[in-house]
Amino acid sequence: MEVKANKYIFSKGVDTFFSDVYKAYSFTTRFFKEAFVAPFHFKEIIHQSFEIGLKSLGLITVTGFIVGIVFTKQSRPSLEDFGASSWLPSLIGIAIVRALGPLVTALICAGKVGSSIGAELGSMKVTEQIDAMEVSAINPFKYLVVTRVIASTLMVPLLSLYCSFVGLIGSYVNVHAEENTTLAIFYKNAFSTLTFIDIFSSLAKAIVYGFTIGIIGCYKGFNATQGTRGVGKAANQAVVLSMFLIFLEEVIIVQVANWIRNF
Amino acid sequence: MMEQIIDQEVSTETPVISIHGLYKSFGELDVLKGVDFTVMKGENIAVLGKSGSGKSVLIKIIAGLLKADKGSVNVLGQEVELLNAKELDALRLRIGFSFQSSALYDSMNIYQNLAFPLTMNNKKLNAQQVTQAVEEALDAVGLLNKINQMPADLSGGQRKRIGIARTLILKPEIMLYDEPTSGLDPNTSSEINLLIQDVQKKYNTSAVVITHDLTCAKQTCNQVAILLDGQFLKMGPFDEVFKSTDPQIQSFYNYNFINH
Ligand SMILES: Nc1ncnc2c1ncn2[C@@H]1O[C@H](COP(=O)(O)OP(=O)(O)OP(=O)(O)O)[C@@H](O)[C@H]1O
Ligand SMILES: [Mg+2]
Numbered sequence: 001m002e003v004k005a006n007k008y009i010f011s012k013g014v015d016t017f018f019s020d021v022y023k024a025y026s027f028t029t030r031f032f033k034e035a036f037v038a039p040f041h042f043k044e045i046i047h048q049s050f051e052i053g054l055k056s057l058g059l060i061t062v063t064g065f066i067v068g069i070v071f072t073k074q075s076r077p078s079l080e081d082f083g084a085s086s087w088l089p090s091l092i093g094i095a096i097v098r099a100l101g102p103l104v105t106a107l108i109c110a111g112k113v114g115s116s117i118g119a120e121l122g123s124m125k126v127t128e129q130i131d132a133m134e135v136s137a138i139n140p141f142k143y144l145v146v147t148r149v150i151a152s153t154l155m156v157p158l159l160s161l162y163c164s165f166v167g168l169i170g171s172y173v174n175v176h177a178e179e180n181t182t183l184a185i186f187y188k189n190a191f192s193t194l195t196f197i198d199i200f201s202s203l204a205k206a207i208v209y210g211f212t213i214g215i216i217g218c219y220k221g222f223n224a225t226q227g228t229r230g231v232g233k234a235a236n237q238a239v240v241l242s243m244f245l246i247f248l249e250e251v252i253i254v255q256v257a258n259w260i261r262n263f
Numbered sequence: 264m265m266e267q268i269i270d271q272e273v274s275t276e277t278p279v280i281s282i283h284g285l286y287k288s289f290g291e292l293d294v295l296k297g298v299d300f301t302v303m304k305g306e307n308i309a310v311l312g313k314s315g316s317g318k319s320v321l322i323k324i325i326a327g328l329l330k331a332d333k334g335s336v337n338v339l340g341q342e343v344e345l346l347n348a349k350e351l352d353a354l355r356l357r358i359g360f361s362f363q364s365s366a367l368y369d370s371m372n373i374y375q376n377l378a379f380p381l382t383m384n385n386k387k388l389n390a391q392q393v394t395q396a397v398e399e400a401l402d403a404v405g406l407l408n409k410i411n412q413m414p415a416d417l418s419g420g421q422r423k424r425i426g427i428a429r430t431l432i433l434k435p436e437i438m439l440y441d442e443p444t445s446g447l448d449p450n451t452s453s454e455i456n457l458l459i460q461d462v463q464k465k466y467n468t469s470a471v472v473i474t475h476d477l478t479c480a481k482q483t484c485n486q487v488a489i490l491l492d493g494q495f496l497k498m499g500p501f502d503e504v505f506k507s508t509d510p511q512i513q514s515f516y517n518y519n520f521i522n523h
Contacts (some may be wrong), residue, residue: 128366135326136380137352205277
């Protein structure tokens with residue numbers, strides 16, 4: 001038996017980290033390679049989109065509404081101190097459409113959608129259902145991963161628009177209680193300072209978040225090991241990792257959008 | 264020349280699986296260490312071996328689910344390692360794989376479990392043809408009445424049979440059974456054994472049956488092969504192999520027929 005000294009290039013932790021990054025990277029490139037080549041499973045994409053949309057709709061409605069109310073309630077005193085409470089709607093418009101809508105949606109979907117994709121694919125992996133697809137000449141990556149990633153990339157932006165809309169309604173409820181504005185005027189004021197770039201970057205963010213949630217959930221599920229314990233682990237890691245990446249992407253995209261704005 | 268051609272057509276002496284010098288390890292764990300293995304057409308071979316000896320790994324390599332580190336794996340005349348994705352898929356349609364855990368799709372009912380591989384591989388079939396094929400395969404395993412149930416509602420033995428039906432629907436030439444009787448009571452086990460024999464007669468398959476269960480090996484196979492320490496220790500007809508006085512083979516035999 002040869003002695004295997006120096007098994008790791010740096011140390012176990014560092015090596016696994018880099019090999020994980022590399023694996024996630026090749027998983028992602030595989031997505032782009034397979035997503036644009038037939039066969040396309042349109043039916044499954046629609047099915048998954050419904051699943052994702054319906055799964056998070058209720059929670060997003062409630063959360064978006066509450067965020068709208070609370071954010072308005074909290075912002076009012078400081079604006080009043082400056083005698084600037086008439087700016088409230090436009091401040092809220094910017095805050096909700098630019099930042100809160102996409103972020104709240106992404107975090108909720110990371111929790112609900114990411115964990116359920118991770119758990120579902122994870123359990124398919126450890127019970128050999130993915131192998132079973134493969135041996136019957138069905139490409140599981142295409143059927144399971146590509147469809148889910150496309151569905152979440154499509155649905156998170158839609159949900160994020162919806163979340164912003166509901167958030168503004170929540171905000172209006174609070175505004176209406178304090179002063180007499182109509183919903184139409186409120187919306188007009190809220191959108192008065194929003195530019196095309198705001199809406200565009202907000203959608204772009206949501207698309208990136210949706211992709212992240214889908215790909216991380218699938219990656220963790222697809223690579224689950226160690227039986228049922230691995231399923232829980234996959235679901236959990238899918239949520240943690242995608243939330244972390246969402247915050248990271250938020251910072252980057254905000255920087256880039258600011259840069260474009262000042263260009 | 265002439266003689267050879269005639270020979271191939273007539274005899275059953277064509278290997279459907281032929282493996283030479285196969286090595287496979289996972290990290291530091293060497294699982295298969297130079298396996299040679301041949302299955303002739305029409306033959307059923309039982310692969311016996313302790314838990315963890317690499318039996319499942321062996322048939323996963325045959326089906327191209329795992330890659331060999333070294334050695335040649337030839338299935339139905341094709342080198343598995345050299346196939347591209349499309350060719351591998353074409354080969355896989357000719358192999359039926361019955362999983363140790365049955366591996367039924369939890370989210371689909373029994374009908375959908377069987378229809379899925381069929382419709383995904385043959386988009387031209389109409390609904391009636393699919394239903395007919397599904398019913399035929401379910402009938403072959405005697406579970407036509409479960410067609411609308413979910414996998415979770417079935418017993419372990421029923422799940423195994425549905426798993427077999429799901430592979431039969433693609434009309435395979437080779438069947439790979441991973442522990443078809445493990446975890447089943449003796450009655451259910453013997454039902455599965457009969458099913459394996461039926462499948463061979465009806466679908467004219469060759470088979471590799473992985474098992475710990477000597478009754479299963481004896482009833483379903485004409486050859487047994489014993490995997491030990493990453494190599495085949497012995498291969499041949501059941502009685503011949505177990506005539507051996509090799510203590511390892513004897514202990515395997517005694518464990519099955521005396522201690523149980
Ligand atoms: N994908 C894998 N990654 C790492 N190790 C693996 C993998 N698959 C199998 N092994 C290891 O290879 C060894 C052989 O596994 P295998 O599943 O072939 O055993 P087996 O003979 O089928 O046992 P059993 O009768 O319990 O099913 C085991 O030690 C297992 O831990
Ligand atoms: Mg096994």
